[in-house]
Amino acid sequence: MVEQITFVIFDMDGVLYDKRDGARLRALSALSGREPHEIGEAIFKSDFEKRAEAGDPPTGSAYLEGFSERLGSAIDRATWADIRRDMMSVKPRVFEIARRLKRHVDIALLTNNPILLKETLAACAPEAVALFGASAHVSAEFGARKPDPAVYRKICALHGHAPQNAVMIDDARKNVDGARQAGLNGILFTNAIALATQLRLLRLAGSPHGAASIPKSRHRYS
Template sequence: MPSPIRLAIFDMDDVLCHYDRDRRLAELSRLSGRSINEILTDIWASGFEDRADAGAMDAETYLSGFGERLGYAITRDEWVEARRLGMVPFPDSLALLARVKEKATVAVLTNNGFLTGEEIDRLFPGLRHLVDDRVFVSARFGTKKPDPEIYRRLCAEFGVAPEEAFFTDDKPWNVAGAVKAGLEGHVFDGAEGLRRALNRFALV
């Protein structure tokens, strides 16, 4: 028999909400006057976002660097609004998380930088309260999913052995990293599949 699950970890984007990067990019293009392809090349394809997700820069350094690459001195409020426009909560997933919370500790682990962590209440109202302030951005750990070490460190935060934790993410490679670290994993493909996976561990 598997160990009882004491900690259930959920990815954020495309698990608890739909992340529409195209909508975010359209807003950044409107603000800056630059094309979406230029923005993708200078910010995402350059590795800048990956470095931020891995904790290479604090929130203000990130925002300044983002603006430099965007070619527009974007404010924090504008950055938040563009990011928020691309986030649409999944009610069914959030309802499942609320049910799991009755039986285990719940947490969110998202590949994002410090600015996302600081602004989570504006980006995703109610999420922090739902998980009792347990929203973790990868930058805090100095690495990012799918590095197995990030899952081990998160489990250690709660004094939970990896085999006592469950993790779900829409990206198979992130789930594979968690399984390598010793966690139980599920590749998110919708709320019904997640419900079945959680049911196997008596979490719903």
């Protein structure tokens, strides 16, 4: 039997937002003069990006320095944020689901990203900041990245919820599996309609026996 859900965690790219990797690579190519596939290999498919998503380097400035080095061209914070923003588009139906849930349970955002995204999130994803506020997190804050079970346990502990009372919504199966290994419930995201159905099965999302009947928990787990 599923425990009462008091905490719902959303992935960002692929769940709350559509992400166009090609658009980012083309913008960086125009800036640097390098081919898009070269940039992808040098940065986004490299150990540099994976380490950054796990918190190394620990500051946005240090990340940007390493990013520029691998890009082969200097890039400033504002330009990086502009390019990141331009590759994203909101999924309004998923945002509406999150808004409804927020009336009854705690919600958070957890995305595999470097600390620079956290520092520039208001520029890159203002809709997410408006909805999630301080509960919008990047994996670098926790020193681990999905699907490492540690990152899920840490975000649950930070927000005062037991893992079994939480659910992770992600579009990557390995990340859902990692959440389940950590003791959370997991939903593999495909589209907003399927998500609403899956949340309803967990007695969420405003069904007759769903979110409307589940008050926000006043007793936190520590």
